Amino acid sequence: GHSLNAVTALVPPLLTALGLSYSVHVVSEYYDLAREGRIDDRRELVTTAMNRVALPVGLTGLTTAVGFASLALSPLQAVREFGLLSVVGVIATMTASLSFTPAALVFLPLPKSPPQTSGRVARRFDRFVDSVARFDFERRWLVFGVAALLFVLSVVGTMQLRVGSQQIGQFRADAPVRLDFEAVNEHLEGANPISVVVRSDAPYAFKEPANLRVLEGLQSWLVEQPEIGGATSVVDYLGLIHRGLRDDAPEAIPESRALVTQLLLVGASNQLDGFIDSRFQTANIQLRARVFDSDEVVALAERIETRLAKLPGHMQGSVTGTSVVLNRALDAIIRGQAIRIATALGIIYVI
Numbered sequence: 001g002h003s004l005n006a007v008t009a010l011v012p013p014l015l016t017a018l019g020l021s022y023s024v025h026v027v028s029e030y031y032d033l034a035r036e037g038r039i040d041d042r043r044e045l046v047t048t049a050m051n052r053v054a055l056p057v058g059l060t061g062l063t064t065a066v067g068f069a070s071l072a073l074s075p076l077q078a079v080r081e082f083g084l085l086s087v088v089g090v091i092a093t094m095t096a097s098l099s100f101t102p103a104a105l106v107f108l109p110l111p112k113s114p115p116q117t118s119g120r121v122a123r124r125f126d127r128f129v130d131s132v133a134r135f136d137f138e139r140r141w142l143v144f145g146v147a148a149l150l151f152v153l154s155v156v157g158t159m160q161l162r163v164g165s166q167q168i169g170q171f172r173a174d175a176p177v178r179l180d181f182e183a184v185n186e187h188l189e190g191a192n193p194i195s196v197v198v199r200s201d202a203p204y205a206f207k208e209p210a211n212l213r214v215l216e217g218l219q220s221w222l223v224e225q226p227e228i229g230g231a232t233s234v235v236d237y238l239g240l241i242h243r244g245l246r247d248d249a250p251e252a253i254p255e256s257r258a259l260v261t262q263l264l265l266v267g268a269s270n271q272l273d274g275f276i277d278s279r280f281q282t283a284n285i286q287l288r289a290r291v292f293d294s295d296e297v298v299a300l301a302e303r304i305e306t307r308l309a310k311l312p313g314h315m316q317g318s319v320t321g322t323s324v325v326l327n328r329a330l331d332a333i334i335r336g337q338a339i340r341i342a343t344a345l346g347i348i349y350v351i
């Protein structure tokens with residue numbers, strides 16, 4: 001019921017490799033016993049091989065499934081689907097390797113001449129693997145100690161990682177595109193657009209002068225932030241029209257709702273549609289920010305949201321824009337990745 005995408009398209013080749021590897025373990029153990037020549041009955045031969053290999057293959061499949069299951073915690077749907085399909089596929093291939101493969105071996109006749117592991121390289125590799133196994137068993141506390149030390153060093157190193165999405169920093173300092181970008185950022189009040197959207201529960205709320213003054217106060221606070229070079233809202237349009245029609249206008253915002261309605265009717269334009277909706281319930285303050293680094297953008301958005309929490313009860317505000325959404329998505333992915341790895345490791349070690 002799921003369509004393939006760039007991520008889930010990896011499942012078929014992945015399961016092919018995993019399924020073959022599980023079956024290879026079973027068949028390899030079967031041939032090892034057949035070479036020993038101590039068992040003549042093929043059913044007993046397969047049973048003995050399965051008694052040796054079922055637990056390690058089962059644990060391998062189970063821990064692999066747990067690793068893929070942790071992807072279900074991802075905020076991305078494609079990754080969650082990949083994890084779900086992989087879990088189902090891993091369990092299915094493991095089950096087939098522990099059921100169909102031994103059943104097929106019982107059905108087939110005993111091999112008259114089982115494949116031999118011959119050759120100098122093969123013998124050297126076998127001796128090497130045996131020596132590694134003995135070393136791990138006899139000096140297991142040394143292995144655990146080194147692993148614990150490496151884990152601590154890895155944690156310390158992880159704390160030094162810094163995730164960012166400032167693409168312009170990838171260019172050389174003297175690259176034309178970077179120079180032009182920095183010039184725009186410096187001289188045109190900032191090159192990173194951020195939107196602060198304020199909504200009211202009351203219809204036509206932003207025709208009321210009192211609500212427009214709240215919006216004006218919020219805009220003034222925003223402009224005072226060092227990261228913000230400029231801001232534009234419906235208040236700026238109203239003030240421009242108001243002062244254009246009345247030289248003696250005491251302030252930008254008219255004193256009555258009726259006058260606000262008339263001025264908005266006179267100044268109606270496609271540009272104004274980007275700052276107020278048709279029901280005058282949602283207002284947009286367009287910011288021009290000078291910061292692009294992920295940490296700085298997220299910190300600015302959190303500071304603005306703290307200020308938005310102080311709006312009157314009938315108003316709710318939010319911060320959005322391409323850079324804000326991308327940086328928050330990036331943070332969510334990184335945080336989710338850490339949670340998935342920790343969850344998978346914990347469950348796997350318990351198993």
